[in-house]
Amino acid sequence: MDKITLTINGQEVKATRGMTVLEAAQSADIYVPTLCHYPDLEPYGGCRLCIVEIEKMRGLPTACTTPATDGMVVTTESSAIQQVRQTSLELILSTHPCDCLECHRRERCGPYDICLRHVAVTDRCVVCPANDNCELQQVADYIGVHELRIPRDTMPRTIDTSNPFFDLDRNRCILCARCVRACQEITGVGAIDMAYRGYGMKVATFGDMPLMDSICRSCGECMVRCPVGAITPKDTVLPEREVKTVCTYCGIGCSMYLGVKDDKVISVRGDEQGPANQGRLCVKGRFGIAEFVNHRERLTTPLIRKNGRLVKASWDEALDFIAGKLGKYRGDEVAVISSAKSTNEDNYVMQKLARAVLGTNNVDHCARL
Amino acid sequence: MAGLVTTFGSGASTNSIKDMSDARCILAIGTNTTEAHPIIGMNMRKAVREGTRLIVANPLEIPLVRDADIWLQHRSGTDVVLLMGMMKVIVDEDLMDTAFIEERCENYDFFKDSLKNYPLSLVENITGVPGEKVAEAARLYATNSPAAIFYTMGITQHTHGTDNVIAVANLAMLTGNVGKPGSGVNPLRGQNNVQGACDVGALPNVYPGYQPVNNEDIKEKFESAWGARLNPTPGKTLTEIMPLAHEGKIKAMYLMGENPSLSDPDSTHVREALRRLDLFVVQDIFLSETAQLADVVLPATSFAEKDGTFTNTERRVQRVRKAIEPVGDSRPDWWITCQIARRMGASGFDFEHPSQIMEEIASVTPSYGGINYSRLEKEGLQWPCPTEEHPGTAILHTELFSRGKGHFVPLEYRPAAELPDDEYPLVLTTDRSLFQFHTGTMTRKVRGLNTFLSEELVAINPGDAEALGIDDGDKIQVISRRGEVTAKAGVTESTPPGTIAMTFHFAETPTNELTNPALDPVSKIPEFKVAAVRVQKIGRVAAKTA
Numbered sequence: 001m002d003k004i005t006l007t008i009n010g011q012e013v014k015a016t017r018g019m020t021v022l023e024a025a026q027s028a029d030i031y032v033p034t035l036c037h038y039p040d041l042e043p044y045g046g047c048r049l050c051i052v053e054i055e056k057m058r059g060l061p062t063a064c065t066t067p068a069t070d071g072m073v074v075t076t077e078s079s080a081i082q083q084v085r086q087t088s089l090e091l092i093l094s095t096h097p098c099d100c101l102e103c104h105r106r107e108r109c110g111p112y113d114i115c116l117r118h119v120a121v122t123d124r125c126v127v128c129p130a131n132d133n134c135e136l137q138q139v140a141d142y143i144g145v146h147e148l149r150i151p152r153d154t155m156p157r158t159i160d161t162s163n164p165f166f167d168l169d170r171n172r173c174i175l176c177a178r179c180v181r182a183c184q185e186i187t188g189v190g191a192i193d194m195a196y197r198g199y200g201m202k203v204a205t206f207g208d209m210p211l212m213d214s215i216c217r218s219c220g221e222c223m224v225r226c227p228v229g230a231i232t233p234k235d236t237v238l239p240e241r242e243v244k245t246v247c248t249y250c251g252i253g254c255s256m257y258l259g260v261k262d263d264k265v266i267s268v269r270g271d272e273q274g275p276a277n278q279g280r281l282c283v284k285g286r287f288g289i290a291e292f293v294n295h296r297e298r299l300t301t302p303l304i305r306k307n308g309r310l311v312k313a314s315w316d317e318a319l320d321f322i323a324g325k326l327g328k329y330r331g332d333e334v335a336v337i338s339s340a341k342s343t344n345e346d347n348y349v350m351q352k353l354a355r356a357v358l359g360t361n362n363v364d365h366c367a368r369l
Numbered sequence: 370m371a372g373l374v375t376t377f378g379s380g381a382s383t384n385s386i387k388d389m390s391d392a393r394c395i396l397a398i399g400t401n402t403t404e405a406h407p408i409i410g411m412n413m414r415k416a417v418r419e420g421t422r423l424i425v426a427n428p429l430e431i432p433l434v435r436d437a438d439i440w441l442q443h444r445s446g447t448d449v450v451l452l453m454g455m456m457k458v459i460v461d462e463d464l465m466d467t468a469f470i471e472e473r474c475e476n477y478d479f480f481k482d483s484l485k486n487y488p489l490s491l492v493e494n495i496t497g498v499p500g501e502k503v504a505e506a507a508r509l510y511a512t513n514s515p516a517a518i519f520y521t522m523g524i525t526q527h528t529h530g531t532d533n534v535i536a537v538a539n540l541a542m543l544t545g546n547v548g549k550p551g552s553g554v555n556p557l558r559g560q561n562n563v564q565g566a567c568d569v570g571a572l573p574n575v576y577p578g579y580q581p582v583n584n585e586d587i588k589e590k591f592e593s594a595w596g597a598r599l600n601p602t603p604g605k606t607l608t609e610i611m612p613l614a615h616e617g618k619i620k621a622m623y624l625m626g627e628n629p630s631l632s633d634p635d636s637t638h639v640r641e642a643l644r645r646l647d648l649f650v651v652q653d654i655f656l657s658e659t660a661q662l663a664d665v666v667l668p669a670t671s672f673a674e675k676d677g678t679f680t681n682t683e684r685r686v687q688r689v690r691k692a693i694e695p696v697g698d699s700r701p702d703w704w705i706t707c708q709i710a711r712r713m714g715a716s717g718f719d720f721e722h723p724s725q726i727m728e729e730i731a732s733v734t735p736s737y738g739g740i741n742y743s744r745l746e747k748e749g750l751q752w753p754c755p756t757e758e759h760p761g762t763a764i765l766h767t768e769l770f771s772r773g774k775g776h777f778v779p780l781e782y783r784p785a786a787e788l789p790d791d792e793y794p795l796v797l798t799t800d801r802s803l804f805q806f807h808t809g810t811m812t813r814k815v816r817g818l819n820t821f822l823s824e825e826l827v828a829i830n831p832g833d834a835e836a837l838g839i840d841d842g843d844k845i846q847v848i849s850r851r852g853e854v855t856a857k858a859g860v861t862e863s864t865p866p867g868t869i870a871m872t873f874h875f876a877e878t879p880t881n882e883l884t885n886p887a888l889d890p891v892s893k894i895p896e897f898k899v900a901a902v903r904v905q906k907i908g909r910v911a912a913k914t915a
Binding site: 218251281295342348360 | 403409410413417557563567568595596600606610625629650663666668672674689691693699703713726749803804817
């Protein structure tokens with residue numbers, strides 16, 4: 001790796017050649033506001049909030065698209081920068097319900113409080129699923145917005161609720177194109193793109209059809225990267241804790257966090273450190289786990305067939321019944337079918353039971369099916 | 370797996386998932402990657418966007434076709450001819466890696482002679498792919514090194530599945546595409562822990578770590594480790610066990626977490642066999658179609674309620690962690706099995722936590738020798754990992770093949786066991802959907818996934834559909850020598866004329882009542898990918914008269 005040194009805000013920063021100025025700053029814990037940048041997406045330069053001053057460079061280049069070079073001298077805070085990015089932020093906010101972002105009471109506001117600023121209930125930050133987890137809130141707080149000098153565009157935009165797992169609310173969309181880029185760069189599907197021009201611009205599928213009628217594979221990689229509350233899961237309960245584990249579907253072995261609340265699995269999040277998946281998940285992994293784990297048809301008690309019907313039994317009764325009967329057969333009269341869904345430990349004891357206790361090598365699983 | 374053992378000495382995936390980005394060419398044969406292995410599908414598409422060349426060989430127009438440089442639409446069951454044809458071109462045009470063949474492989478001359486049986490004209494005739502396209506694919510694969518091969522059940526689920534795998538391995542050896550990043554032969558595992566279940570000995574012929582049961586030294590090793598007398602005769606595979614149960618030779622079965630009454634070929638026969646058992650114990654998380662036939666049903670915990678490890682398709686052992694308490698009175702599989710053993714008076718089943726089981730696995734399995742829970746806490750480990758100091762192995766066969774030299778095997782074309790005829794004129798091949806999984810025991814419980822696909826859609830070519838008077842969405846009957854099922858027709862050009870494709874996700878349309886239980890003689894895998902069927906439209910139910 002080729003190491004370079006640059007100076008950011010008077011601080012010496014070591015970086016690797018190939019990094020952008022933004023990445024170099026972030027690696028040294030220097031905050032530069034941005035909304036369109038995402039670590040695993042290509043530089044985009046769309047939101048214009050990460051502008052910086054660089055010695056011997058004209059104007060205010062965007063840090064996310066400028067390669068860091070050895071000896072570069074960068075300033076991330078100045079009145080010129082602040083003036084321009086404040087205007088850029090106002091332009092972003094002019095199409096986003098934003099009155100709360102300027103309000104000093106935001107932290108204390110409940111969904112149905114009487115609002116002295118007459119912000120419509122549906123426009124309030126407190127009713128947005130991304131509230132308190134919103135990058136626009138963070139950026140607005142950092143840059144500071146006092147008033148919009150541009151009139152707000154309040155034209156209602158369409159909400160796509162066709163997907164069973166997540167919604168696309170274009171009223172909250174800030175057109176950062178992270179979702180569009182994720183769908184192209186991360187998944188290679190390209191179900192959505194930026195369509196139309198000017199104030200009419202929006203995230204849309206081919207032919208502007210609902211997501212369910214498009215080629216969308218419902219993996220939710222767009223949702224994960226949305227900085228605001230435009231693409232949000234239909235189920236937005238926050239977990240109390242998360243447990244790192246491995247997906248139970250196919251053989252890729254995606255590392256994931258199961259979100260738990262009240263001893264139920266309620267959410268799934270990809271593990272960015274996962275060696276096989278680097279945070280990515282498919283529709284089954286992300287949305288297809290919680291519901292079957294907590295399903296009401298789960299078996300909850302042993303059952304023994306009596307008079308042709310399966311009836312509830314205690315563990316002792318069921319296990320003693322099996323242990324009593326299994327011993328009566330010769331080795332080659334018994335077969336043990338293990339499972340490719342179970343753990344290594346489960347499979348190991350299963351084949352050990354077959355071989356060391358039942359005296360048979362008739363042990364197999366569905367590897368061939 | 371048997372095919373890779375013969376040629377390379379190890380049946381596992383040779384390379385790591387993440388080194389795919391190093392490949393300059395990818396051959397995806399018999400894999401509907403974006404549907405069955407979505408994250409690897411994403412990787413493939415990303416690699417293609419960054420310049421990797423992609424060859425897709427598949428009878429169906431799978432989604433990955435749109436990303437491919439070349440699509441070889443060969444007839445189902447003709448993979449050996451296709452691959453041997455490609456290899457003939459490579460040898461004729463002197464594109465092989467002679468140094469690699471000389472240094473690392475054996476039996477090349479014998480193999481090379483067999484290639485003369487595969488002129489492009491014959492290849493074109495049998496596979497239906499224009500000879501020039503086959504040659505173009507061969508050149509693309511051979512001249513863009515490193516090149517990686519990915520395959521799944523489209524290669525293995527044939528009566529000549531082992532031959533198919535050997536053909537794939539021959540191709541990789543011929544071009545020196547083994548043992549380096551971005552190359553290799555990578556069977557993608559369908560289930561989360563197929564690799565691990567095989568590794569720890571849930572196979573009839575081997576103990577943990579693929580140590581043969583019929584080897585006297587190995588048997589003694591396990592006898593002393595387990596303190597028990599062991600049976601030296603290899604057991605029967607699942608696909609052999611079912612017929613034996615049907616004949617009454619196998620009388621008792623203990624089955625954990627599988628659903629053979631939907632997943633096995635000729636499943637009517639399988640259900641009959643299960644009903645004939647004297648004692649049938651099923652351990653599962655749901656009352657599956659199979660569990661409904663059991664004498665005793667034991668409620669197991671799901672993966673979210675237990676600790677353990679899964680081994681993924683790149684041989685990486687990773688920790689599974691308990692997130693919630695067991696649902697109801699369910700128990701972890703290992704606990705239940707140990708309880709049965711203990712109540713039968715056996716010793717050696719006194720485990721209190723899966724970590725202790727892993728310690729025992731490591732002590733008897735050389736490739737898992739250095740794996741333990743405290744190491745796994747930090748990161749997953751790829752086997753072989755023989756000692757605690759060993760970092761694990763990302764790429765197999767880097768200097769030597771597991772068996773020493775890579776072994777070329779000449780191959781003969783053997784057609785599928787059942788070919789279409791006048792009575793059953795169409796080929797049925799099985800496929801999978803992204804939105805459902807295997808027999809649907811888990812995914813069909815998820816309402817959202819069912820909104821994408823909630824019933825079987827038989828993919829049929831518009832030409833065939835028209836000839837049979839079938840419109841898109843019509844109810845049709847699919848009939849084979851073994852059974853008949855009904856489903857809706859999905860008329861699509863993604864299926865070639867003469868072939869229909871079905872999944873086996875839906876109990877209402879048990880596709881495997883149609884499939885052929887004919888087995889590959891070596892690996893005992895059934896021929897899911899070719900069965901002769903006929904299709905007929907079901908007359909619309911007469912509308913109620915006013």
